[in-house]
Amino acid sequence: MTLRAAFLQSSQHFSRHVLRQRHLIIPVMLATIGLMALAGWHGTAMAQKATPATPPDVSNQTAFKADGHKVFAIDGDTIMIDGHVFDIAGIDAPELGQQCLHDDTLQDCGLSAGMQLQKYFVMSPFPAECVLAADQRDDGKKDSGRNGKNWPRVECSTGDRDIGSAMIADGEALPIPGFSLDYDDQAKQAANAGIGLYGAKMVPPADWRAGKRLEGEKQRCLMVGDGKGHYISPLDQRFVNYASKDVPVTVCSDEEARAKGLEYLPRE
Numbered sequence: 304m305t306l307r308a309a310f311l312q313s314s315q316h317f318s319r320h321v322l323r324q325r326h327l328i329i330p331v332m333l334a335t336i337g338l339m340a341l342a343g344w345h346g347t348a349m350a351q352k353a354t355p356a357t358p359p360d361v362s363n364q365t366a367f368k369a370d371g372h373k374v375f376a377i378d379g380d381t382i383m384i385d386g387h388v389f390d391i392a393g394i395d396a397p398e399l400g401q402q403c404l405h406d407d408t409l410q411d412c413g414l415s416a417g418m419q420l421q422k423y424f425v426m427s428p429f430p431a432e433c434v435l436a437a438d439q440r441d442d443g444k445k446d447s448g449r450n451g452k453n454w455p456r457v458e459c460s461t462g463d464r465d466i467g468s469a470m471i472a473d474g475e476a477l478p479i480p481g482f483s484l485d486y487d488d489q490a491k492q493a494a495n496a497g498i499g500l501y502g503a504k505m506v507p508p509a510d511w512r513a514g515k516r517l518e519g520e521k522q523r524c525l526m527v528g529d530g531k532g533h534y535i536s537p538l539d540q541r542f543v544n545y546a547s548k549d550v551p552v553t554v555c556s557d558e559e560a561r562a563k564g565l566e567y568l569p570r571e
Contacts, residue, residue, distance in 0.1 A: 353564035358454045359387050367433045371424040371461060374431045377536045377567060379416025379476055381557050382424075382459070384433060388567045390557075392436040392456035393467045393482035395508045396420070396475060397500070398556045399537060400523035404504040409520060412500060416475040417538050423469060429462035454561065474499015477508070512556050526560060528552035533568040534560040541568065 375383040379396025396416040403412035436456040459466040470476035471489040478486035494501040506515050525537045530551040554560040
């Protein structure tokens with residue numbers, strides 16, 4: 304079996320089982336990443352400075368509701384709902400390629416965060432309800448709506464569960480300072496118990512996006528481009544159709560993709 308065939312088989316297996324227990328999923332993802340490295344897969348840098356992607360204008364709609372199976376996690380703090388890409392307000396999760404140090408072992412905390420976010424939506428018996436963050440709602444003031452420049456951020460819930468709070472309480476994300484006292488309290492409790500990220504050594508996601516890494520952590524950028532102005536996450540079932548040795552560009556985060564003018568691959 305060729306490396307490419309092995310990768311496709313491994314990735315298809317991952318797509319079918321993305322919502323099963325993480326102790327089964329992570330090894331498959333690690334095998335996929337390892338095959339990518341062995342095959343020498345990498346994206347080429349964009350030749351020219353790109354125009355940043357334009358945030359979707361959702362200023363005329365402040366609430367979004369969908370069945371949990373129709374909310375797609377792109378990474379640990381980014382979702383697609385109704386065809387729009389949103390950041391989850393108030394949290395910052397490790398990027399998909401990011402690793403954290405648990406008990407002297409590097410683990411894939413970024414992949415874990417992304418899969419946990421997807422589970423919250425898909426496994427809930429309640430529909431997802433997402434509302435634009437207060438400072439982005441169109442209230443007639445200057446720079447309202449999409450806040451003039453920022454990517455739209457939403458606060459999401461499924462039934463009584465606040466998604467941002469759950470991500471923090473389960474040690475899958477960090478709170479953004481000053482956003483919510485409840486989030487800060489959740490983080491303190493998680494830190495006292497050493498849960499997830501709070502019991503690990505890690506580079507803050509913002510520093511990781513800037514290029515900082517833990518000692519021994521390799522450079523891994525897992526999102527790929529399609530050569531047509533789009534990018535796609537390895538959490539997406541369609542990823543296997545675009546990952547190849549000739550991938551035109553790889554990116555480490557949504558922020559990087561947007562800066563390069565890439566938009567997330569639309570769903571048909």
